[in-house]
Amino acid sequence: MKKHYFITVSVASCTSIKVDIIMKLTLLSIFLVFLSILGVFSENARFDNYRVYSIEVQSNIQLKILNELSETSDSYNFWEVPTKVGVNADLVVPPHQFAHFGEIVDKYNLTTNLIISNLQEFIENESPKRQRKEEGDMNWDDYQSLETIYEWLGFLQRDFPQFISVEDIGLSYEGRPIKVVKLSKKQNARAIFIEAQIHAREWIAGATVTYILNQLLYSTNPDVQEMALNIDWYVVPNSNPDGYEYTRTSNRNWRKTRSPVSLICYGVDPNRNFAYNWLTPDEDGNLGASKAPCSDTYAGPHPFSEKETLAIENYIAEIKDRLDVFLSFHSYAHQILYAWGHTKANVSNYEQLQAIGEAAASRLMETDGIVYDVGTTRNILYAASGISIDHAYGHHGIPITYTYEMRGSGTYGNYGFFLPPQFIIPNGVEVLQSLIGLVSKAREFGYLVNNL
Numbered sequence: 001m002k003k004h005y006f007i008t009v010s011v012a013s014c015t016s017i018k019v020d021i022i023m024k025l026t027l028l029s030i031f032l033v034f035l036s037i038l039g040v041f042s043e044n045a046r047f048d049n050y051r052v053y054s055i056e057v058q059s060n061i062q063l064k065i066l067n068e069l070s071e072t073s074d075s076y077n078f079w080e081v082p083t084k085v086g087v088n089a090d091l092v093v094p095p096h097q098f099a100h101f102g103e104i105v106d107k108y109n110l111t112t113n114l115i116i117s118n119l120q121e122f123i124e125n126e127s128p129k130r131q132r133k134e135e136g137d138m139n140w141d142d143y144q145s146l147e148t149i150y151e152w153l154g155f156l157q158r159d160f161p162q163f164i165s166v167e168d169i170g171l172s173y174e175g176r177p178i179k180v181v182k183l184s185k186k187q188n189a190r191a192i193f194i195e196a197q198i199h200a201r202e203w204i205a206g207a208t209v210t211y212i213l214n215q216l217l218y219s220t221n222p223d224v225q226e227m228a229l230n231i232d233w234y235v236v237p238n239s240n241p242d243g244y245e246y247t248r249t250s251n252r253n254w255r256k257t258r259s260p261v262s263l264i265c266y267g268v269d270p271n272r273n274f275a276y277n278w279l280t281p282d283e284d285g286n287l288g289a290s291k292a293p294c295s296d297t298y299a300g301p302h303p304f305s306e307k308e309t310l311a312i313e314n315y316i317a318e319i320k321d322r323l324d325v326f327l328s329f330h331s332y333a334h335q336i337l338y339a340w341g342h343t344k345a346n347v348s349n350y351e352q353l354q355a356i357g358e359a360a361a362s363r364l365m366e367t368d369g370i371v372y373d374v375g376t377t378r379n380i381l382y383a384a385s386g387i388s389i390d391h392a393y394g395h396h397g398i399p400i401t402y403t404y405e406m407r408g409s410g411t412y413g414n415y416g417f418f419l420p421p422q423f424i425i426p427n428g429v430e431v432l433q434s435l436i437g438l439v440s441k442a443r444e445f446g447y448l449v450n451n452l
């Protein structure tokens with residue numbers, strides 16, 4: 001009996017342990033499902049049913065309302081902050097704000113055009129190959145990882161040791177190297193500097209600069225070969241590697257760096273973090289950047305607060321005497337912009353800058369008919385302070401500096417920052433052509449002319 005009793009107790013005990021374990025596992029799995037719904041395990045930001053509207057800003061009151069929306073709401077996301085009447089603003093609206101947004105549209109008579117009806121679906125269609133394991137071979141049929149790009153730079157240095165050098169100019173906040181490639185076939189040639197991908201989500205910018213570098217090395221076009229021979233090229237293919245990797249792994253819509261800037265927010269807008277006229281308001285009081293750490297255009301706690309911008313700045317300071325041209329690659333407004341961003345005033349050589357920019361734009365248009373506007377950042381795009389091209393111009397005295405705003409939305413489709421990879425090569429071809437126009441016109445004014 002005793003034995004039987006023991007067995008009975010033992011069985012009962014086992015059963016109760018099993019029940020206990022099953023209950024705990026069930027509770028745990030419910031908890032895990034709950035957590036995964038909350039996104040605790042998946043840091044990948046999703047944009048299911050988010051809409052993107054292009055809004056025609058037709059009056060100052062509409063401008064004011066949209067600015068208020070951008071400053072006070074963390075659920076609306078402007079791809080470009082509206083700061084000017086007559087310039088369209090593209091706005092990402094989450095599903096829980098559809099009703100609110102509808103009310104604002106009605107109340108202020110906003111003219112809107114729905115350009116993307118489901119942002120998540122759109123991102124997934126943008127680059128399906130991105131899900132595949134990358135083999136490490138560089139190409140321009142798709143957007144490449146930082147690892148692939150850097151590996152390719154290593155191959156270039158190995159294959160062309162006589163005129164390609166790759167240098168680490170600093171580390172990002174998360175410790176990724178920032179690299180500059182120098183292409184130099186002649187000693188002491190005048191130089192062009194290009195920084196790209198400073199805004200993380202503008203993938204076309206980084207893809208274009210590597211396309212151009214590749215063409216400078218391999219093109220059979222005599223104009224391209226001539227530029228490669230007689231000009232020194234300094235290229236930073238990825239000026240914001242942390243932000244870029246974050247767009248590839250976690251949030252495709254990320255713009256800034258990844259340094260912690262407040263208890264709850266990350267990142268500084270690196271193209272508002274350069275020192276020249278940092279956070280300086282224009283004539284209308286527009287700051288051209290934000291003091292709010294959570295804002296997409298946060299200028300940072302002080303100029304060059306970001307390791308990325310400081311690395312670029314220190315490098316430019318070293319080589320500035322060789323530079324006639326400084327370019328910053330962005331998307332997606334189809335523009336070539338020069339100084340200033342923080343004032344309506346003209347720079348002393350604005351006639352040259354306008355003429356050279358127009359020569360570049362006209363050469364660009366010959367390829368695919370894409371029309372780029374040329375003018376100052378403040379006057380044709382919006383107020384922007386602390387931007388790289390103004391610092392290069394105003395502080396370092398580099399005479400020709402432009403921001404390129406490349407493809408994103410046009411007759412070929414409305415994609416915003418998420419330009420599908422089949423446009424990398426067409427965009428690269430036309431931008432390379434524009435550089436031929438730019439160089440040729442700049443030489444008429446005596447720039448990029450070697451006195452060897």
Ligand SMILES: [Zn+2]
Nearest residue numbers: 199202330331
């Ligand atoms: Zn940009």
